[in-house]
Amino acid sequence: MxxxxxxxxxxxxxxxxxxxxxxxxxxxxxxxxxxxxxxxxxxxxxxxxxxxxxxxxxxxxxxxxxxxxxxxxxxxxxxxxxxxxxxxxxxxxxxxxxxxxxxxxxxxxxxxxxxxxRPEFPWRGLSIDVARHFFGVDDICAIIDIAASLRLNVLHLHLSDDQGWRIEVPEFPELVERSSHTSVGMDGGGFFTTSDIRTIVDYAARNGLTVVPEIDVPGHVNAALHALPGLSPTGTSPDPYTGVEVGFSTLSTQAELTHEFLSAISRTLMGVDVGPVHIGADECLATTRDEFDALVSQMASHVHSEGRSVVAWQEGASHLKMGDFVQLWDERQETEELAAAGRRGVKLIASPASRAYVDMKYSEEEALGTTWMGTVELRQSLEWDPRTIAPAGIEVAGVEACLFTETIRTFDDLTYMLLPRLAALAEVAWAGSGVGEWASFLPRVSHLAQLWQKEGIRYHCSPGMQ
CATH class of the missing domain: 3.30.379 (Chitobiase; domain 2)
Structure with missing residues (x-):
């Protein structure tokens, strides 16, 4: 031998x-x-x-x-x-x-x-905002290819916001008829038909990803208010919004269409895929606490009544129950409600903007991206452990990278902001931590970059990459 x-x-x-x-x-x-x-x-x-x-x-x-x-x-x-x-x-x-x-x-x-x-975490996701700028089926399927190559298993689609409405709701055709044509800076719009959504979901499934759809309520709803006057207690519609501010729009329990609207959009979301449903609940600065509690509870109840799990941004933690997921995005906020949710059996998706928001600029000199949470270079996206940012008592389900598209207009813009940071976040999600792995990661991601270059995929060459 x-x-x-x-x-x-x-x-x-x-x-x-x-x-x-x-x-x-x-x-x-x-x-x-x-x-x-x-x-x-x-x-x-x-x-x-x-x-x-x-x-x-x-x-x-x-x-x-x-x-x-x-x-x-x-x-x-x-x-x-x-x-x-x-x-x-x-x-x-x-x-x-x-x-x-x-x-x-x-x-x-x-x-x-x-x-x-084998992976460390069951939730390894990527969120793409198609509301502020719209990206169609071909672009989303190309992003799925990239996500699958990095062993991600969740595609979270942010389908509505103040700037645009991107999915057909059979009961309210006005949503796409009146509010799908706008975006930040009036760069044009679009929406997904029922057939489009089916194509995306089928393609994602063939590549091992579940599609988690999000319609963000009760804030981030100017596009809905513009399309449906009945969502306003006064019966009036605001003008389309093409800026980038947040927190100024809200649903109201006093409006005649609100309950029917929430019921309709929950049915639409549950028809997208078989996994969890994201209901938003973030940055509701124009919503009173009583109204917020009533509206988020109503939306969560619609989803729970069908035996489905709810995902909400961290502001909605108090309305989640066992089997649901809360998505942490802002480490500056208080964490008591997250800890309490964890004691009820809610699990945490780690998306801290200082690490996982890949719409943050790489550096101040970059043309693309925003800086409200500073700049985020590749090493920041790699060297962290999601369990260290979770409040005591809540289990970490995984990691999700988030790309909001205020400044993102083209597919090349998308991939430039995603790569190479998505590779770093995929490593954290799969291996459980990237702490101490910078020296190992650099030559590996440099090799990946050569593959991206051969495939004609635009990416950012971060410091240290060859």
């Missing part, structure tokens, strides 16, 4: 040049007698990657027990002189493993590379 040397790679130091983002849970490198160079995966040669389903995670080589959701997403990649083998327990795991194999650089001659991997 020939001698085989096995090197356990910890901290990714020896693995840094192999280009895998997010970093895997476990890597083994075995040095064997060389015979020929290892095959290189490519879109043209994808058949070189063999795949196989196994019965359990133990069959993949995991010694420790995995949770059921981890087992669904776990995978193993073996790359040696004979080819590339991807094994998993489910098709989702096979997708993850194949995506990882497509990222990897070929191992050295005579090397057998084994990757054994």
């Amino acid at each position: 020939k001698e085989v040397t096995i090197v356990e790679v910890k901290g990714m130091e020896s693995f840094a040049n192999n280009g895998l983002v997010p970093r895997p849970n476990d890597v083994r490198v075995e040095f064997e007698e060389p015979s020929r160079s290892a095959p290189v995966p490519s879109e043209e040669g994808a058949a070189r990657i063999a795949t196989s389903l196994r019965a359990t995670a133990r069959d993949l080589g995991f010694a420790e027990p995995l949770t059921p959701w981890q087992e669904r997403e776990a995978y193993r990649v073996i790359w040696d002189k004979d080819g590339i083998q991807v094994d998993a327990v489910t098709p989702t795991g096979l997708r993850h493993g194949t995506a990882a194999a497509m990222q990897l650089q070929a191992p050295a001659l005579g090397t057998r590379l084994t990757i054994l991997d």
Whole structure:
């Protein structure tokens, strides 16, 4: 029997040049007698990657027990002189493993590379704002491709705001007839038909992502108020809004259409996909506390009545119950209601603007982005642990990157703001933390950037990237 040397790679130091983002849970490198160079995966040669389903995670080589959701997403990649083998327990795991194999650089001659991997968090998301500037089906599907390549599993679509309404609601056709044509700066608009939404959801599902739709209430509703005079107690409609201020619009329990409106939009959202439904509830500066509580409770009740989970921004935490999700975006706010929600069984999605808002400028000199939470460069998006920002007593479900589009007009703008920061946030979401991983991450994300360049995807070259 020939001698085989096995090197356990910890901290990714020896693995840094192999280009895998997010970093895997476990890597083994075995040095064997060389015979020929290892095959290189490519879109043209994808058949070189063999795949196989196994019965359990133990069959993949995991010694420790995995949770059921981890087992669904776990995978193993073996790359040696004979080819590339991807094994998993489910098709989702096979997708993850194949995506990882497509990222990897070929191992050295005579090397057998084994990757054994599973995620740390079940919620690994990307939120795209299509309300302030609209992006159509083709653009969203292209973003899904990028998200899937980084092993994300949630696409959160922000479908309404003061500047525009982007989804058909059968009971209220006026919403798209009157309020889908505007955007920030009057740059044009658009909306998703029922068929468009089905196309996006089907494409996301084929790539392992659930679509979480959001209609933001009771604030951020100027577009709805403009379309439906009955949402105002006075029966009047405000003018379209094309600026970037927040917090000035609100629904009212005193308006004749409010209850019917909330019921209709909840049905629309629940018809998008089978997962959680996001109801907004942030920045309601024009809403009294009593009105806020009544309106958010009403919207949450509609969703709960159908057995579905609710997602709300952190201001809505008090209206969530076991099985729901609260999304933290502003660490400056008080956290008592988040902690109380955690005690009720609500889980936290970590989206701190100082790390995860990829609409923040990379630096003050950048033309794109905003700076209300300062600037956010790549290292800030990588080196943090979501559990350290969570109030005591609330479980972290995962991480979500957020891209609001006040300054984002084109697809190239989108990818420039997303990349490379989305890769860093995907690593935090998959591995659980990016603290202390900067030196390992830089060569890996630099390799990814070469792939983006080959595919014609615009990205930002952050300091330290090659």
